[in-house]
Amino acid sequence: MRKRRIACVYVRDFGLALWLREDPARRRHPAVLVEKEAAAAPLLAISEIAAAFDIRRSMTVAQARARIPGLRVVVRDPERERTVSRRIVERLQSITPGVEEDAPGAWFVESLSGRLYRDERAFAHRAHAVVGSFGVPVCVGVASNRSVARVAAEIFAPDSITIVPPGREKKFLGGLPPGHLELSDETHEKLAALGLHTTAQVAALPVGELAARFGREGRDTALRARGGDPRSFVPETPPEDCSCSEPYVFPLFCSEMLTERALAMLRELFRDLRARGQACLAVRVELHLEDQSREVIGLTLAEPSLSLERFGRQLGRQLDARRLRSGVKGLVVTVTRMASPRSAQLRLPTGRSGRPHIAVPANDSAMPVWTPEVRTAILPERSFRLVPPDHAPVREKQAAPPLFVLRSPAGMRLCQPPEPARIIWQQGRPRRLRWRRADEPITSRRGPWVLSGGWWNGDFDRLYYEVETGAHRYYLVYYDRLAGVWFVQGMFD
């Protein structure tokens, strides 16, 4: 019999990763995650940049701020973590039926290599891609049990995939420190005091010896050090159908009355589903007729919903279309398919306006899709905006607004926000442009054009130039007279 293989999909510092994914610019700033906003709060997670400043988990917020005054302190949002975690479970259930949710940021899935996937690596890549689509760094470890799979996923760098072949678990764990064996701090310290610094050393001890010293934890540790797992893999089972029924002493004939009764029963079922955080995709309505026959009506929606109106409309139409042979003496309403409401779903039927209707919920940062819209403004960065496709009116082909600073705006890339640069002036002319890592001679320039505005549209006072550097590179730069700094606004690419 083929032995079950388990893959652990792991996102390190899940709470912080969720915060970082919302805006790529956040990755450039040091940040830490805490349970609550307090100076003495311990750090739960540390971003890469903060770690480079030697910030450690054992520190408090005050200690970390003493080292980095501009440190961003993010308060953990367990509700958001739960929501995203449920969504990840749903997505993982689309590639394998066996999914178990572990601690935040770790999910165990049954590897289906050989059946649906070419090999374990192909399956691991698929799981990696599924969770990676949420914009978080993912590691995947595949092994014979949960414990080893988790270690394999944890110890390597983000975006890695590690396969531990069957029978090699003990060897794989052997060189690692025993801290990976899910030990309590006390046991960890005791093992260190005993001179046990690798898992192989722990595995060499008799099980009884460890059980006698450390109790149940010692027994579990001995098993884990040998490549086993005291806990078995328990995948989530899909929820069972829920149904509601009622008999009638006096048979019902009227479709309105039947619809009303069916919706009353459905309201009760939906209340249960709402409490479980689920929604309904399909409903079956059984009509038990007086002549002992049965009529079944299936109602299906395109997406999970708890809207009684939508089901009610469908049911009313179907009841009107059917001519019942006799009165209904019993009604059974069953919710046959349940799912969590997926806010990230896209609906793409073409609307009446001709623009594709794209439902992108504003709170879902995993699907940022926009339609650009040009508007008349003086400053280049204010001359357009990105609006959700649903909200953008369809307009005639738009003409570019008159921007006198740009001789030929076609092909320009706009830096958002403008990036600081250095321009070296000699003899009253700009000679060199130093921007990012480049230091280029300026061969020609056009300008300046003065753009200034008062308090009513944000104070700005800029001198714009188009400069050409060596190798025919053209930039749009400006001197901010209020700040006294040069900026690169864009480049003609």
Added chain:
Amino acid sequence: MNTQPSADTALAHVRRLLTERWPEACRQTRAAARDVFHTGISGLDALLPGGGLPFGSWIEITGGTASGKTSLLLALLAQLAAGERTLYLDFPGTFYPVAATAAGVDLNSILVAHPANLHQGVHIAEHLLTSGLITVLVFDLAEQRTRLPGALAHRLRQQVLRGSVLALFLTEGNGGIIGQSMVALRLRVRRVALSRFEIDVVRSRISREGACIPWTPPYRRHGCDDA
């Protein structure tokens, strides 16, 4: 009674087998014969079989910083027919709608996304390509240094083939972000003057390589010119 399959049935069977075995090759043949994207650049169109870029293929536009690759891309997008749509995955976040409008692009036909990483970009592309509403997919990978992982590239290629979409990749430097085997045509753009460019066909599986096409985009001037 004649039980022999007709010649047409046998041909259809063989075609199906070939399509299953080499989907890309078959798609390119079909697209090249019937359905191509006319670039509007006469020199380039003349070079390509069918007179344009074949749908269902990957085209890479590469070049150095400020070399003119964005100008070429926008010039291509300006050739979209009415009702066709572009999904523009703007990884560097530098897409400038005013520049697109000036190049003649209809902004109503563009959907812009700012993915945080390649995974998210492919995820968005997959979702929107399955709708069948997207004609051109743009992966703006300028300033991007990470290589597109093979698994992601494979997934994306399946969608591009299935939807018969033209996938345009904008890369900087010498390319290499996308797998060599995936790209049907690689164009390198060089700027010779402010509004004059040269397009080199550095790699092609659909036409001859090594051609150099001079190109002057039809820029429209806006506002005053103090030159």
